[in-house]
Amino acid sequence: MLEIHPGSACEEALFKVISPLMPKVDPHISSCRVQVFPPEPKDSYMRALINFDGRLHLEAAKALEEIEGKVLPGCLSWQKIMCEQLFHSSLIFPAPVYHVIAEQLEKILANFNNLNGLEWNLNRTANGSHRLKITANATKTVAEVRRPLEELSRGKLIDHGSLPPAALQLILSREGISLKCSIQQETKTYIVFDRPSLNLRIFGSPEKIALAQQKLIQSLLSLHEEKQLVIPLRGRDLPPDLMKQVVKNFGPDLQGLKEKVPGADLKLNTRQQAIFLNGNKELKPRVEEITLEVACSSIHLVERLDTGPSCPVCLCEVEDGYQLEGCRHLFCRLCLVEQCESAIRNQGSFPICCAHTGCGDPILLTDFRTLLSNDKLDELFRASLQAFVASSSGTYRFCPSPDCPSIYRVADPDTGSEPFTCGACYSDTCTKCHLEYHPFVSCERYRELKDDPEITSLREWCKGxxxxxxxxxxxxxxxxxxxxxxxxxxxxxxxxxxxxxxxxxxxxxxxxxxxxxxxx
Incomplete structure (x- = not known):
């Protein structure tokens, strides 16, 4: 509420005129604050400052129109109020984004120093992000100033038409993450991939973004080419003991299979339960054909021992065994770690459950904390959150700030919007149209105002x-x-x-x- 000092009749009179125009909000939240400054000895006027809640820009404009030219009680008829409006806007730059655009941001801000009626202030927040606050005497100025800053904060949306979706999603794999980090370090850029929308953004200077884009697309295509030379031995339509049968028929070094397919450079990966083919990819159909024959011949010979020493994942003898806390089933420790890493890469694998036949109990948090490092556990939590948002059918969305981990519930289309105040990046988002929060203005109207800053000129024309x-x-x-x-x-x-x-x-x-x- 307004703090009125004893004897401050001017402050009280100003507040009485303004307060009826403010919305009825929580009485503990101040919509505006009035402060009257004592005049200096040579001053011919008194100065007052009225601070409005930053979300009440329309109410503030109406309040200033109401008191413009007015004479307050106790004043002489010629002592009329003259108002000067100042508009504020702010942008948030997350820490990894700011790190690669700091030089560009500095150049843009340097150009603002020559603009009349504009002030800006850049501060570092508690979580390492940077908040830029802009103050101007016209909304048109704010809109024009924000435009290059918003382009900088959004990064460049990469046109990846040459990349098939399967190749693009490899950026979430272990190799893709390592590749992304390497390119970021080499090009001094920051890369963000939004899995639900398959959007890829790169932040940095234009020339560095172009270099990073070229390297990333070429590397993902090469990685996709390598992945195409993998013959899986585990899957929904394959017998669970296929890898055992392949080893039994052709040996652990696949020598028997190599003899059947001359020129094929084959290697068995027991951890991923797959055959890797190096070199001539034209030989892959023949290798797949032979493994399919093995699968068909062994599909009726599967013997599963529920109490035996075999791991339910790799179907081999348990090595470095780990017993799940909940259901007490025994697995190879590495197989459980691989199951978690597979869930991180393929976000449709949540919740992660016991793979033992007939069990399916969710694996407990205490198991993940024992099996995974802190960094890998954080990756698992983020992947789980992304899977939850993707499966919510639009009920939840991520905060629109680049790479911000927070999520919010989308407003019901038939109800009004509510603000989402992000605790990570401190931005306010409209939960209905997903732009900056705009109280007391419809989403459609706000889009018009945002897209057409010339509306300010119309208001100026209307005055008087x-x-x-x-x-x-x-x-x-x-x-x-x-x-x-x-x-x-x-x-x-x-x-x-x-x-x-x-x-x-x-x-x-x-x-x-x-x-x-x-x-x-």
Missing amino acids: KEQVKSCSACGQIIEKVDGCNHIECKCGKHVCWVCLEIFLESDECYDHMRTIHLSI
Whole structure:
């Protein structure tokens, strides 16, 4: 609430004029604050500062229009109020983004030093992000200044038409993560991949972004080519003991298979339960054909021993065994770690459950903490969160700040929007249209204002014109040249020009004018 000092009649009078125009919010939250400064000995005027809640820009504008040219109680008739409006806006640059764009940001901010009526302030937040606050005397100035800054904060959306989705998603694999880190370090850029939308953004200077894009696309295509030379021995339509049968038929070094496919350089990966083919990829169909014959011949010979020493994942003898805390089933420790890493790469694998036949109990958090390092556990949590958001059918979304880990619940289309204040990057987001939060303004109207900063010029044109008013229902500018005081706005409402009261029908408006204003 407003702190009024004893004897500060001017502050009290200003607040009484402004407070009715403020929305009815929590009484513990201040919508505005009035401060009157004592005049200096040679001053011919008094100065006052009114701070409005940053989300109440429309209410603030109406309040200033209300007190402009007004004479407060206790003042002389010529002591009229003159208002000067200042508009604030802020942007958040997450720490990894700021690290690669700091030089560009410095150049943009240096150009702002020559703009009249503009001030800016860049501060580091508690979590390492940087918040840029802009202050200007016109919304058009704020919009023009924000444009290059928003482009910088969004990075460049990469056109990856040459990459098939399977190759693009390799960026989430162990090799892809290592590749991304290497390119980021080499090119001094920052790369963000949004799995649900398959969007890839790169932050940095234009020339470094171009270099990073070229290297990333080439590397992912090469990695995808390598992945195509893998013959899996584990899958939904394959017998669970296929790898055992392959080893039994061809030996652990696959010598028997190499003899059947001359020229094939084959290697068995027991951890991933797959055959890797190096060299001529034209030999892959023949290798797949032979392994399929083994699968068909062994599908009726599968013997599973529920109490035996074999690991339910690799179907081999348990090595470095680990017993799950919940269901007490025994696995190879490395097989469980691989199951977790596979879930990180393929986010449809959540929740992670026991692979023992007939079990399916979720693996407990205490097991993950024992099996995984802290870094790998963080990756698992992030992948789990991404899988949850992706499976929510649009109910939840990630914070729009680049690489921000926070999520919020999307507002119901039939209800008003609520603000989401991110605890990680401190940004305020509208949960309905997912832009900056804009209280008391519809999402459609805010998009218009955001896309058309020239609306400020229209407001300037309206000032001082008695024949120009705004519809109190939709805010549309109305100019009355002649005729009666009944106006029909473009929004369909009928308006009394004298008092701007709104009616649904024209007859209601005419009855009002005859009764209240005694004329039409």
